[in-house]
């Protein structure tokens with residue numbers, strides 16, 4: 280999952296869309312941990328990553344998030360975050376490097392994807408209870424929406440997402456990619472990574488309703504430029 284570097288405008292911009300290499304190794308060293316790659320799609324770029332987090336790390340993130348959960352929001356056309364029936368989970372954003380655990384995970388993700396920590400949004404933890412879901416959506420910001428300029432003014436467009444599973448729900452709660460016929464089963468400690476370009480349709484995805492038990496995830500969205508650099 281190497282990234283390429285291209286020249287855009289005056290400065291060197293990092294193009295975080297990974298090149299696809301065949302064959303890729305079955306496992307990769309990501310900073311302090313070895314991750315198994317159990318599924319690869321070339322187009323769109325999708326990877327299933329097993330063992331990205333330990334059980335203890337998953338439990339630690341859940342414990343950190345639990346007292347701070349609030350109803351999840353979606354970015355509406357106005358640029359404001361709104362409560363929306365398409366997204367019924369509860370969640371919280373954890374600051375960059377907020378605790379040693381978060382810092383360690385951010386560095387691991389950066390090493391794994393070869394995308395600097397500065398390109399990552401705050402880690403978002405979500406909890407879905409039975410019946411809760413996130414209906415099909417894209418993670419890229421809609422260039423036709425009124426909020427586009429505001430949300431991309433720091434960091435630019437989103438270019439990739441990493442959804443990490445912090446528990447294994449008893450039933451339901453998979454991540455579905457309806458346009459490519461892919462369903463990912465949430466398994467504690469594993470993750471699904473996918474990369475995209477603006478307006479592309481292949482990575483449309485949904486958090487399917489949880490049928491039994493709870494589902495916990497941590498999502499890291501990645502931007503085309505460092506978030507602190509504008």
Ligand SMILES: O=C(O)CCC(=O)C(=O)O
Nearest residue numbers: 413442453454485486498
């Ligand atoms: O809950 C899931 O499986 C998917 C979450 C998701 O789509 C997101 O956080 O953007």
